[in-house]
Structure formats: C-alpha cells, structure tokens
Amino acid sequence: MDADNAEFAVAAPALTAEQTFGMVLRTHRVAAGLTQEELSELSCLSVRAIRNMEIGRTGRPQRQSVVLLANALGLSDSVLDELLRTGRRVRPERPACPGAEARPEERDTRCELPADAPELFGRAGLVERIEEHLLAPSGPAGPAILTGQPGAGKTALAVHVAHRVRTRFPDGQIFVDAQGPRCEPMSADAVLGRVLRSLGVTDPPRRAEERSALLRAMLSTRRVIVVVDNVGGEAQVRSLLPAAARSALILVGRCPLPALPQGRTWQVDELGTADGLALLAGVAGARRVADEPAEARAIVEQCGGLPLAVRIAGCWLAARPHRGLHALTNLLADAPGRLERLQVGDLSVRSSIAAHHRDLGARDMPTVRLLAAREREGGFDAADVAALTGGDTARGQEIIDNLVHHQLATVTVGGGRLLCRLYPLPALYSTYCAPRGQDAGGTPTRAIRRVASGAPQHLPAFSVITGRVRA
Structure with a gap:
C-alpha cells in the first residue's frame, strides 16, 4: 500500500472492517480520478455494488470483486494484497459464537448453491420482485417463499435469485434439500443441524431450543443467505427464521407456507407458449424449432408448459439430432406413456410429481x-x-x-x-x-x-x- 493509503488506514483504528474497506476503496477511486459509474464500466461490476462497498453495506466483498476493482484501478500486487486483507478483517464488534470456528475467510467464500441456470425464460418479473424483497434497504422483512406445481422451475428460480444477490450475503450462501435421500422429509432438527454445520458449528448444543437460539445469534451478526428446497411445512423450517434483517431465507415449498410470520409468497406458474418455445429452442436448437413450428408448439402443450418437462423434451431432441420434432410429438401423444418419456438422466417429471x-x-x-x-x-x-x-x-x-x-x-x-x-x-x-x-x-x-x-x-x-x- 502506498504512503497515503497506509497513513489513512492507521488514522482510523476505531472503524469497523466494512467502513475501513469502503473508505480505502473510495480513496483509490478518487485518486484515479474515476466516478463510480466509470469504475463500474472498467470493472464490470454494477454501480450499486460499488456504492454498497464504499458506504459499508457490503462489508466483506468477494475476492473476485476486489481483484476486478484493483485491475480497473491499476493497483499493484502489494496494494491488492492489502486491499484483500482489509476486506477480510474480522469485525471487532462481532461476538464469537460457541461451537463455531472463528475462521472468517472460510465462511466468506463458502457457497453451497447449485450451478445457476444459464437462462430463465418468462421469469424476469418474478426475479425482480424477489430481489427487491431480499435487498430492501432495511433488509428482508421475512422469508421469500416460492410455490407452484411440480416441474414449474421453483428450485431453478430460487437458485438463480440467490446467485444474483450472493455478493450482498458474503458470510455464506447455504443450500439445503429438505427431502431426504429416500424421499422422506428431513426433520426440523435435521434441517437446523445441517445449516449450523454449514456455518462452521462443530459442537452444537444438545437441546434443540439452544441450537435454534445459536443459529439466530449467528444470523443476526452475519450476512448469510439460506435456500431450502422441497419444504413440506412450516414446522420444518421455522427454526431457521432470522431474528434480524441481516440474513435472508428463500424457501421452495411444495405447498404454501402461510403460518410463517412475514413470509412473502410468489406463485411460480407454467410458461406461456412463447416462453416455452424459447426454452425448447435454447436446448434443442433454434433452427429445428423454426423448421417445425406446429410440432414445437405441440411439444410445449404436451409438456403442460412446465420448464422441467420442456427442458427434458429439448434434451431428448438434442441427443437425437437425426430425429425430427414430429417423432417426439408422436411419442408424447401416448398419454399413458408420456411421463415415462419425460425423463432424461437424473431429470424426471414423474419423480417431481410423485413428491x-x-x-x-x-x-x-x-x-x-x-x-x-x-x-x-x-x-x-x-x-x-x-x-x-x-x-x-x-x-x-x-x-x-x-x-x-x-x-x-x-x-x-x-x-x-x-x-x-x-x-x-x-x-x-x-x-x-x-x-x-x-x-x-x-x-x-x-x-x-x-x-x-x-x-x-x-x-x-x-x-x-x-x-x-x-x-
């Protein structure tokens, strides 16, 4: 770090880690003669992300984000290393949680989210509304709950939103499937224990009430986003509700969860014909869909407009480039055998409906x-x-x-x-x-x-x- 920045960092020993990083970042930006908008263009980060870092709302930025900023600002390797250390410092006001390992660097980079979908069709409005709820200035008021018929793409939507907002929750992005390996629902205690382990708790309290209190304490001092899939009822996830608005919770329910306090529910419906055709073209190939438009529309209809079913149909076609869309239409016209056809690899419409x-x-x-x-x-x-x-x-x-x-x-x-x-x-x-x-x-x-x-x-x-x- 150069002399000016070193002097700046020493001159503010009482500042928290978020403020120190934000102020150091702003110092480098001003020294480079850049506005936030210009730095955004050079670093490929959004203006909002940069603003949140500078004002301390994003306390522990991801390493990749810091590297992008340093490259855009033309900082040397030594200054970059100092900036990374500044962004990873432990907040002195954060109390240690019993049973949790005090290794913030590991917590900061832990991401359990499944791979993000390359593109979601027909979901832009839902994505925007869910993000607004999670990123409200005062923090999310309650869990974001996604529900809809089997195969509607609820899990893909939840994971996509979580990826989009993950930089705002740098202390961990946790994903839990509340359905056990034998399709039985996980108990509430098992779900709670799973989240605690992801947060680094190696020796949780024996009593369930104490474990729940420990999780609330941890979520109130960290910025964590938790996604729980295949939720079967409110009791299964009630102990995960954060006590403060620093952390966020996304629940993918096989049914509505009206008994959860302050929960905001979004219904995920089937795709319209145009979006279904776009998804089919994205998987099977635009030329094939354009060459057989009537058959493509029939496939989307036979799939009930469900993203899972349409994607499986597209995979079937992609694996058989020598077959026309009419071949799949004829196979799906057999109602008794349709669900048997709508499965490929580990994707199955039938399994989703069975749950x-x-x-x-x-x-x-x-x-x-x-x-x-x-x-x-x-x-x-x-x-x-x-x-x-x-x-x-x-x-x-x-x-x-x-x-x-x-x-x-x-x-x-x-x-x-x-x-x-x-x-x-x-x-x-x-x-x-x-x-x-x-x-x-x-x-x-x-x-x-x-x-x-x-x-x-x-x-x-x-x-x-x-x-x-x-x-």
Missing part, C-alpha cells in the same frame, strides 16, 4: 384418480366431487382445497361457481402412474379403471389430460 402426490395423503388419492380419469371442460366443483364419491359437498370442498394446497390443481371462476381444474401432467400421473391397489379410502383400483375406460358415471367428463397452456 407432491405423496404429500396429498392416501385418503384423497382414490378420488383424485377418479377425477383425473374423466374429462369435463371447465373443471369441477364441490358438488361434482360429492356426486362422484357419494359424500357431501363439504367433503368435496375439502378435497378441492387439499388439491390446490398441494399444487396439483388450480381454481377459476366460471358461471358463478368456483371450478377446480387438475394440472395436466399431475392428472396423467394420478391416472396412470400413482400406486394402485386398495386405498385407505376404500376405493379399489377396478373402480378407477372402470371410470377411465368410459363406463357411465354421474360426473361428466372434464378436460385435464389435454389442458391448454395459457398464452
């Missing part, structure tokens, strides 16, 4: 199969469900509420009635792929087969297998 279906519970599964096996344009209401099952409308409404809660159906208003419509691919799963046999509800498989085969029933047909994708 939501298990959450539904054995009591309602037979009724869902009966509903999925018939077609009725527009949907069905509680009276239709009651007529099919022989129950009352209250029970019929309970089944509809359960379907909507577990993201297997949506509700619209038609003819002055609330009408429920099963999502197309979950409907296929219920009809052809769900576990068979005598159910807890007492409805044997033969009754479902009779409905699916077209035997007369009180409930007229409704269109779920050929549901249209919203434009």
Whole structure:
C-alpha cells in the first residue's frame, strides 16, 4: 500500500472492517480520478455494488470483486494484497459464537448453491420482485417463499435469485434439500443441524431450543443467505427464521407456507407458449424449432408448459439430432406413456410429481384418480366431487382445497361457481402412474379403471389430460 493509503488506514483504528474497506476503496477511486459509474464500466461490476462497498453495506466483498476493482484501478500486487486483507478483517464488534470456528475467510467464500441456470425464460418479473424483497434497504422483512406445481422451475428460480444477490450475503450462501435421500422429509432438527454445520458449528448444543437460539445469534451478526428446497411445512423450517434483517431465507415449498410470520409468497406458474418455445429452442436448437413450428408448439402443450418437462423434451431432441420434432410429438401423444418419456438422466417429471402426490395423503388419492380419469371442460366443483364419491359437498370442498394446497390443481371462476381444474401432467400421473391397489379410502383400483375406460358415471367428463397452456 502506498504512503497515503497506509497513513489513512492507521488514522482510523476505531472503524469497523466494512467502513475501513469502503473508505480505502473510495480513496483509490478518487485518486484515479474515476466516478463510480466509470469504475463500474472498467470493472464490470454494477454501480450499486460499488456504492454498497464504499458506504459499508457490503462489508466483506468477494475476492473476485476486489481483484476486478484493483485491475480497473491499476493497483499493484502489494496494494491488492492489502486491499484483500482489509476486506477480510474480522469485525471487532462481532461476538464469537460457541461451537463455531472463528475462521472468517472460510465462511466468506463458502457457497453451497447449485450451478445457476444459464437462462430463465418468462421469469424476469418474478426475479425482480424477489430481489427487491431480499435487498430492501432495511433488509428482508421475512422469508421469500416460492410455490407452484411440480416441474414449474421453483428450485431453478430460487437458485438463480440467490446467485444474483450472493455478493450482498458474503458470510455464506447455504443450500439445503429438505427431502431426504429416500424421499422422506428431513426433520426440523435435521434441517437446523445441517445449516449450523454449514456455518462452521462443530459442537452444537444438545437441546434443540439452544441450537435454534445459536443459529439466530449467528444470523443476526452475519450476512448469510439460506435456500431450502422441497419444504413440506412450516414446522420444518421455522427454526431457521432470522431474528434480524441481516440474513435472508428463500424457501421452495411444495405447498404454501402461510403460518410463517412475514413470509412473502410468489406463485411460480407454467410458461406461456412463447416462453416455452424459447426454452425448447435454447436446448434443442433454434433452427429445428423454426423448421417445425406446429410440432414445437405441440411439444410445449404436451409438456403442460412446465420448464422441467420442456427442458427434458429439448434434451431428448438434442441427443437425437437425426430425429425430427414430429417423432417426439408422436411419442408424447401416448398419454399413458408420456411421463415415462419425460425423463432424461437424473431429470424426471414423474419423480417431481410423485413428491407432491405423496404429500396429498392416501385418503384423497382414490378420488383424485377418479377425477383425473374423466374429462369435463371447465373443471369441477364441490358438488361434482360429492356426486362422484357419494359424500357431501363439504367433503368435496375439502378435497378441492387439499388439491390446490398441494399444487396439483388450480381454481377459476366460471358461471358463478368456483371450478377446480387438475394440472395436466399431475392428472396423467394420478391416472396412470400413482400406486394402485386398495386405498385407505376404500376405493379399489377396478373402480378407477372402470371410470377411465368410459363406463357411465354421474360426473361428466372434464378436460385435464389435454389442458391448454395459457398464452
């Protein structure tokens, strides 16, 4: 470091690490005769990122960001090393947490986030709104909750947003899959322990209440973002809620989580036709999609507009450059075998739907199969469900509420009635792929087969297998 900067650093011993780094950065920028906008252009960092560093909002910048700034400012290697050390200094006001290793350099660079998607189609508005929530000047007021039908791309969206804001949470970016290796949900205590270990806690307290208190204390003095995937209920993640607005929490729920305080929920829907075609072209090739536009639109429709399904279809085509889009359209036209076709490598639409279906519970599964096996344009209401099952409308409404809660159906208003419509691919799963046999509800498989085969029933047909994708 040159003499002026060395004198500057010594002259401010009482400043925190964030302020010292920000003020040193500003000194170098002013000495170079650059504005924040000009430094942004030279370093490829945003003006907002540079401003946050200089005012101390970003206390521990990523090493890559510091290197980019140093190169843009023309700093020598020795000055760069000093700048890196300045940015990594431990804040003196931060208390040590029992059981945690006091190695801030390791915490600062820890990123557990999966690889970011190269491009998300049709999600720009959602990304902007979620970022605004997480980066509010006063900090996120509560968790950001993403929910939607299976295969809608909730996890990809959460990971993408976390990557975009990770420089604002330099003390750690943690990713937890709350679904165990055998598809069973992790307990709340297991999720809590997983996050503590990621934060460096090697000897956590024995009592669950003490472990939760330790995590709150750590998150209140650090800037950490935690992403939890496959959340099945509020109890599973309640202990992760930060006590202060320094850290952020993104929850990907297989159902809404309304009981979490101050949670902000975003519904992740299927893609419109144009965005679905753009995704298919990005994976399979723009020329192939342009050469067979009708078949491309059919594939997006057969995939229910779900990003996961469309991406798998694109991968199938990319692996078979000698096959036309019409070949895949013909294969997906076979409704009973469609979900078997929509899997490649470790990507599977069927597995994604199965997790939501298990959450539904054995009591309602037979009724869902009966509903999925018939077609009725527009949907069905509680009276239709009651007529099919022989129950009352209250029970019929309970089944509809359960379907909507577990993201297997949506509700619209038609003819002055609330009408429920099963999502197309979950409907296929219920009809052809769900576990068979005598159910807890007492409805044997033969009754479902009779409905699916077209035997007369009180409930007229409704269109779920050929549901249209919203434009």
